[in-house]
Amino acid sequence: MAAPFEGILETALYVDDLDAAEAFYGSVLGLEKISRAGNRHVFFRCGPGVLLIFNPVETLTPPLPHGTQGPGHMCFRVAAGDLDAWKKKLSEAGIAIESEVIWPSGARSFYFRDPAGNSLECAEARLWNID
The missing domain is CATH 3.10.180.10 (2,3-Dihydroxybiphenyl 1,2-Dioxygenase, domain 1)
Structure with missing residues (x-):
């Protein structure tokens, strides 16, 4: 039997404008940016977890489909x-x-x-x- 989960490692949200998201989460909320990959995603550290911000259009194709809408x-x-x-x-x-x-x-x-x-x-x- 598997042990219980330890917690949530990451949370993902989806946005159409990564520049606006990067400014909001980095400057307004003060989260530490981990990385950005073009117009696909920007990742932030939040306490012991990670906040993933994706452009949904860019995540619909391999190698890592990760998208949703809304x-x-x-x-x-x-x-x-x-x-x-x-x-x-x-x-x-x-x-x-x-x-x-x-x-x-x-x-x-x-x-x-x-x-x-x-x-x-x-x-x-x-x-x-x-x-």
């Missing part, structure tokens, strides 16, 4: 004490906060969009009972 969703793990600072940073960058939620666990989160329309969330880890 907006996706991902959630950034944020310390409870840092949620308000992130809302302020995004607001100052002209990014609208779409909604704020207090979940049944008491965890807080909020939602916003990247330039491609992907739904992004910042949440406390206790949302999923993670320490």
Whole structure:
């Protein structure tokens, strides 16, 4: 029997404009860029994981088909004490906060969009009972 998964190693989102994505995730959100391959993808480090940003048109062909179409969703793990600072940073960058939620666990989160329309969330880890 296989051991349980240790966690999520990578998350992928799809965008039509890699330059806008690179500026948003690198400059606005402050993620460290790992690499970029032309108009195919740009990869960022995010804590212990990796965020993969792909141009869906470029991922439909071999050697590594990796595509989908339409907006996706991902959630950034944020310390409870840092949620308000992130809302302020995004607001100052002209990014609208779409909604704020207090979940049944008491965890807080909020939602916003990247330039491609992907739904992004910042949440406390206790949302999923993670320490």
